[in-house]
Amino acid sequence: MAAFEPKNPDYRAVAAALFNAQPAMRTLGITLARLAPGEVELAMGYSPDVTQQNGFVHAGVITAGLDNACGVAAFSLMPRDADILTVEFKTSLLAPARGERFTFKAEVVKPGRTLTFCEARAFAERDGVATLVATMTGTLMALVRRDAAAPPVENASPAMRGD
Amino acid sequence: MAAFEPKNPDYRAVAAALFNAQPAMRTLGITLARLAPGEVELAMGYSPDVTQQNGFVHAGVITAGLDNACGVAAFSLMPRDADILTVEFKTSLLAPARGERFTFKAEVVKPGRTLTFCEARAFAERDGVATLVATMTGTLMALVRRDAAAPPVENASPAMRGD
Amino acid sequence: MAAFEPKNPDYRAVAAALFNAQPAMRTLGITLARLAPGEVELAMGYSPDVTQQNGFVHAGVITAGLDNACGVAAFSLMPRDADILTVEFKTSLLAPARGERFTFKAEVVKPGRTLTFCEARAFAERDGVATLVATMTGTLMALVRRDAAAPPVENASPAMRGD
Amino acid sequence: MAAFEPKNPDYRAVAAALFNAQPAMRTLGITLARLAPGEVELAMGYSPDVTQQNGFVHAGVITAGLDNACGVAAFSLMPRDADILTVEFKTSLLAPARGERFTFKAEVVKPGRTLTFCEARAFAERDGVATLVATMTGTLMALVRRDAAAPPVENASPAMRGD
Numbered sequence: 128m129a130a131f132e133p134k135n136p137d138y139r140a141v142a143a144a145l146f147n148a149q150p151a152m153r154t155l156g157i158t159l160a161r162l163a164p165g166e167v168e169l170a171m172g173y174s175p176d177v178t179q180q181n182g183f184v185h186a187g188v189i190t191a192g193l194d195n196a197c198g199v200a201a202f203s204l205m206p207r208d209a210d211i212l213t214v215e216f217k218t219s220l221l222a223p224a225r226g227e228r229f230t231f232k233a234e235v236v237k238p239g240r241t242l243t244f245c246e247a248r249a250f251a252e253r254d255g256v257a258t259l260v261a262t263m264t265g266t267l268m269a270l271v272r273r274d275a276a277a278p279p280v281e282n283a284s285p286a287m288r289g290d
Numbered sequence: 291m292a293a294f295e296p297k298n299p300d301y302r303a304v305a306a307a308l309f310n311a312q313p314a315m316r317t318l319g320i321t322l323a324r325l326a327p328g329e330v331e332l333a334m335g336y337s338p339d340v341t342q343q344n345g346f347v348h349a350g351v352i353t354a355g356l357d358n359a360c361g362v363a364a365f366s367l368m369p370r371d372a373d374i375l376t377v378e379f380k381t382s383l384l385a386p387a388r389g390e391r392f393t394f395k396a397e398v399v400k401p402g403r404t405l406t407f408c409e410a411r412a413f414a415e416r417d418g419v420a421t422l423v424a425t426m427t428g429t430l431m432a433l434v435r436r437d438a439a440a441p442p443v444e445n446a447s448p449a450m451r452g453d
Numbered sequence: 454m455a456a457f458e459p460k461n462p463d464y465r466a467v468a469a470a471l472f473n474a475q476p477a478m479r480t481l482g483i484t485l486a487r488l489a490p491g492e493v494e495l496a497m498g499y500s501p502d503v504t505q506q507n508g509f510v511h512a513g514v515i516t517a518g519l520d521n522a523c524g525v526a527a528f529s530l531m532p533r534d535a536d537i538l539t540v541e542f543k544t545s546l547l548a549p550a551r552g553e554r555f556t557f558k559a560e561v562v563k564p565g566r567t568l569t570f571c572e573a574r575a576f577a578e579r580d581g582v583a584t585l586v587a588t589m590t591g592t593l594m595a596l597v598r599r600d601a602a603a604p605p606v607e608n609a610s611p612a613m614r615g616d
Numbered sequence: 617m618a619a620f621e622p623k624n625p626d627y628r629a630v631a632a633a634l635f636n637a638q639p640a641m642r643t644l645g646i647t648l649a650r651l652a653p654g655e656v657e658l659a660m661g662y663s664p665d666v667t668q669q670n671g672f673v674h675a676g677v678i679t680a681g682l683d684n685a686c687g688v689a690a691f692s693l694m695p696r697d698a699d700i701l702t703v704e705f706k707t708s709l710l711a712p713a714r715g716e717r718f719t720f721k722a723e724v725v726k727p728g729r730t731l732t733f734c735e736a737r738a739f740a741e742r743d744g745v746a747t748l749v750a751t752m753t754g755t756l757m758a759l760v761r762r763d764a765a766a767p768p769v770e771n772a773s774p775a776m777r778g779d
Contacts, residue, residue, distance in 0.1 A: 151341055
């Protein structure tokens with residue numbers, strides 16, 4: 128992919144803050160491993176708490192990692208004072224998510240003023256070998272805060288969601 | 291949707307067992323609320339542990355509920371000794387997942403020997419009003435256990451996943 | 454689905470004009486069969502010209518019908534002077550598209566100022582029996598024309614596509 | 617992507633025959649430009665017959681090209697005497713499909729005995745510049761012919777489609 132020029136010089140701090148502001152990531156044990164303009168890598172250790180019936184990581188948890196990688200990647204290219212919501216994503220589950228460690232790599236395919244298209248891949252590491260276990264394509268939406276001083280939770284109201 | 295005839299007379303016990311065997315559901319606080327042949331409803335109370343940056347439930351958690359509802363619905367129509375894996379799903383996020391309680395309703399659209407197509411909807415209940423916040427379409431795959439006596443985790447090996 | 458209130462009193466003429474302005478629909482033999490606010494039905498007779506290797510209608514042609522039904526349904530709820538583009542869609546192919554006549558039924562699930570979410574279903578009629586052969590979920594985007602007097606083709610430039 | 621080893625030594629002739637057996641490709645003016653194991657490129661010249669209201673190529677036509685590229689790519693890795701059907705795909709429309717010539721490039725991400733996962737990209741060439749206008753992720757299914765001597769149209773009956 129082409130290198131992207133961030134609109135916000137503080138993109139790194141802002142994108143990391145977005146990630147850290149999400150309690151669901153802590154609950155699932157997902158951490159921010161790498162961040163560049165339009166590119167993000169998250170990591171997650173294996174835990175039995177996030178598995179399905181066969182001991183593999185649940186597809187919803189894999190999706191949470193992929194979606195969050197897409198969200199932070201898209202957010203890193205947005206202007207200051209934007210908020211972000213996911214519009215939709217599709218996850219393809221290529222192989223069972225079995226391993227000791229998982230990585231979620233996302234990159235922006237097409238940034239836009241309103242919509243940003245991203246792609247992401249999930250890898251499971253097992254005995255030192257990384258296997259592609261899932262892919263995602265997703266659409267993210269920038270929400271420009273009407274009042275930049277107000278807290279995000281007030282601004283990202285349903286009225287901002289394409290209504 | 292048309293009513294479906296389960297192939298397995300024990301579909302109820304087997305489908306409930308599938309749900310209960312998934313630690314990720316306990317971690318996310320999702321419970322099985324209703325089960326009929328090809329139809330499932332799951333429920334989840336609000337918890338700050340599963341939220342994103344604005345206090346809404348994370349899209350990955352919503353997806354975990356939707357996917358699991360699809361999986362149990364599809365599984366309820368499969369023959370005895372089948373195992374199940376998700377092939378792919380798409381989630382559309384129509385509105386912020388804000389509420390005190392969430393329900394995930396799935397139904398089988400087309401059952402099949404190998405592939406089953408499902409649809410699901412997530413609702414957020416807030417002040418007694420339920421709002422449609424997300425939809426899913428997904429494809430699930432039946433894996434016939436080569437040795438029905440062996441534990442599922444051994445059978446659902448990568449070699450069974452379309453290889 | 455709930456009944457929708459069109460913002461444009463001329464929605465019927467405008468939506469029909471959108472359909473008729475698409476040469477691809479004529480090439481594929483697809484016609485507008487029914488139109489209500491947020492709901493559309495298209496029809497297509499069988500032709501060997503749109504088939505794949507087994508004589509079934511090609512999945513891309515089925516998708517063209519489903520996507521267009523979604524587009525016209527979404528457009529029927531948009532304000533005057535909007536243009537529309539499809540953001541993304543997913544098509545699930547439940548059964549071979551074999552029949553003498555095909556219908557594409559779309560409805561708006563969630564209209565919005567910027568984004569509208571739609572669902573659609575394709576049916577194949579054969580010997581008087583209609584079979585569900587495909588489903589679609591899609592996201593459509595309203596483009597407000599900067600200069601309503603200018604021709605649409607000039608306004609729907611790449612610069613309007615989320616850039 | 618890794619290079620793939622075709623199971624069928626005649627993969628080239630068989631995959632080309634699959635493409636040529638699809639009348640819809642002729643109707644849309646799509647041709648086979650390149651074929652390697654698990655990789656396919658199709659080409660299409662601009663024609664007003666396949667456009668939507670703004671003179672861009674219709675999203676359904678773009679999807680037909682992407683889907684067919686995925687199908688032939690997946691088919692090139694399948695064993696002799698297999699037939700193929702598309703299970704589902706998602707198309708993301710990144711930019712208006714405006715240009716003189718269009719290419720559809722697909723590659724297999726994960727081949728499998730039953731299911732094959734593919735990705736594809738559509739490019740529009742305009743004044744010598746190629747722009748990425750759409751992406752697809754899709755799932756394809758191999759259908760093993762019960763009677764290899766029978767014509768494909770008889771074998772790819774609904775009873776083979778996961779039923």
